[in-house]
Amino acid sequence: MSDKQGVYRFSFGPWNIDEGADPFGPPVRQPIAFADKARKAREMGFHGLQFHDDDAVEDPDRKSASQIENEATEVRKILDQEGLVPEFVAPRLWFAPETIDGAYTNNDPACRQYAIDRSKKAVDIMRILGAEYMVLWLAREGTYIRESKSPNEQILLIRDAINELLDYDKDLRILIEPKPNEPVDSAIVSTAGHAIAMGYMTKDPARVGCLIETAHSMLAGLDPSDDMGFALAHEKLWSVHLNDQGGLKFDQDKSFGSYNLRHAFNQVRVLDEAGYGHNGEWVGLDVKTMRTQKQEVSWKHLSNSLKTFQFVLEKVRSLDKSIQRQLIQERDYEELDRYILNHLMGVPY
Numbered sequence: 001m002s003d004k005q006g007v008y009r010f011s012f013g014p015w016n017i018d019e020g021a022d023p024f025g026p027p028v029r030q031p032i033a034f035a036d037k038a039r040k041a042r043e044m045g046f047h048g049l050q051f052h053d054d055d056a057v058e059d060p061d062r063k064s065a066s067q068i069e070n071e072a073t074e075v076r077k078i079l080d081q082e083g084l085v086p087e088f089v090a091p092r093l094w095f096a097p098e099t100i101d102g103a104y105t106n107n108d109p110a111c112r113q114y115a116i117d118r119s120k121k122a123v124d125i126m127r128i129l130g131a132e133y134m135v136l137w138l139a140r141e142g143t144y145i146r147e148s149k150s151p152n153e154q155i156l157l158i159r160d161a162i163n164e165l166l167d168y169d170k171d172l173r174i175l176i177e178p179k180p181n182e183p184v185d186s187a188i189v190s191t192a193g194h195a196i197a198m199g200y201m202t203k204d205p206a207r208v209g210c211l212i213e214t215a216h217s218m219l220a221g222l223d224p225s226d227d228m229g230f231a232l233a234h235e236k237l238w239s240v241h242l243n244d245q246g247g248l249k250f251d252q253d254k255s256f257g258s259y260n261l262r263h264a265f266n267q268v269r270v271l272d273e274a275g276y277g278h279n280g281e282w283v284g285l286d287v288k289t290m291r292t293q294k295q296e297v298s299w300k301h302l303s304n305s306l307k308t309f310q311f312v313l314e315k316v317r318s319l320d321k322s323i324q325r326q327l328i329q330e331r332d333y334e335e336l337d338r339y340i341l342n343h344l345m346g347v348p349y
């Protein structure tokens, strides 16, 4: 790794190079094969890839254990060829008919069992790939109609499901990725605070941490750097999904720093000052291809996000701490604001 990148390892998921379909229109680009995405990842300077279970094994619900093993092994070979590390596997618990009304919190016990069985398959896939941990985005654990579920019971059902997974694999580490809404109106594990508290409720809190995504914090009306700081203080920030978001809209997954460079600066600042990455923590870039982007340059959002991280990291490390300290001492925060803006714009102070 170059000095420029410091200790950081960067990753993204195969879904981050997409065909541009949205709820209002069809795909506008051709699919790109996984092997080509992996090659592109290496060429752009990434160190790893992230997976949903079905990014590695298509439709695992319909596959036998040996089919799962064969398909995941093929993916592992491609990763090895490119020198890439699989960061995590996340069970896709929001697509099957059984998860229409939620996965672990479904009102139908048979559907809850499906969700647990599917998650165990994801653990198996994780082990075959050699991924470092599981990420749980609890997409449909919540409600559209308040009276359809008990908020109290939902929390306990999620805890019980996590406990069952911790029992299933004694080395399993689970990172909860909170998001306050979308697809459901209101999610039950909606913020960093909820995710970390959920970890403490499980039978082995040392194996449950969290992943903070920029856009998800913003959708909760919170500052992502504060959420990261909160999780760091709990020693629970085990991964991040950096991207950007233009306020309280749908989950945009814009390129990192694309809307708010100062927000990007403060996220990298809180990470770098806390020594994030020194224990191998990943910097995931969960950014989405713009629908208007042409096929042949449909990965620029990834290389741009990586470049922005490196640029902002340089800004974080070149900040004159003595000026910052002095202005804090003088309680001249208007001047501190001026100094930060000048620094970000490259204007001499």
Ligand SMILES: [Mn+2]
Binding pocket: 213, 215, 216, 251, 252, 253, 286
């Ligand atoms: Mn997102």
